[in-house]
Amino acid sequence: MATVINTSLDRSRRALLRGRVRARPLLRPPWALDEARFVDACTGCGDCIAACPERVLAVGEGALPEFDPSLGECSFCGDCARACGEPAFGLLADAPWTLRAEVGDTCLTRKGVVCSSCRDACGESAITFPVTSAVPSPHVDAGRCTGCGACVGACPAAAIGLHASVEEAVDA
Template identity: 45%
Template sequence: MSSAPKVASRRAFFSGLRGLNADTGGTQTPMVIRPPWAWQFDESCTACGDCIPACPENIIAIGKGGLPEIDFGKGECTFCDACADACSEPVFDRSVTAPWHLDVSVSSKCFAENGVYCRSCGDVCPESAIHIIPQLGGRARVLIDDDLCTGCGACFSACPVDAISIKPATEIAHG
């Protein structure tokens, strides 16, 4: 999705592997995904919950702290804008081109990368952002084209072994 560097420091890299925030001295930080086009969501959302029943895909749920978050285990986002239309607070900015900045990755549990024929994620991707490239020895390489990926989450629930992970992008300022 974003072509900016993801991690600049060794500390941020290893903290990210442990699910920790490098800036907080090791305290747990949830890797929650807010609804699309959410801007300063944690500061501006009143937790009224109007966006939850508005979502026709039923992928918005109340998360820890009472704020809405996306659950791709229930399905994909169709970017219908219903959540933003239902919200009376200034938490959505639909003027930006990308609905959100997410990192989508494939783990070593992937069937295709372990020599088992599987194309579930590639078949359901509405943007054709997932490429499954055959390699010698019967294995395949699963590549996600960040320029095409919208972060809709269709691949997440389609994966039979939960090899797809989607989390908020970790972007840093250029120095």
């Protein structure tokens, strides 16, 4: 009988032991299949990591590739998926993922500090700062956001994260 491991529970425990309340979201490379199928198909060979010209893929938990937006932005070139010899990736004609940027409570603007680093880094102009009488806070237009991660590394307060949009959460 095969042993089934609840990886989300295991990741939460490890995060707590490392001093974080929650585990950071697991971000796979673009076009990666859903988590269960990706883990079954991926051998951890690292071909996708080596093929990434942006160098935003890294060896993660279980020696499997993860997208690390703190390293830079994904250009969605598809080199990672093309380099993979296993059935771990979907079709390049499909959307790479439904990750979208979300601004957290540690955003400097919420503390009255003027900052627009995320907007300046966003090539899709998906982050705007609506004019208000106070220090404006960023607004992410989910329709324009590609989830490339450019804003994540640019944020000096580490207030931006990439999260699955509602459509991906429903499909999973």
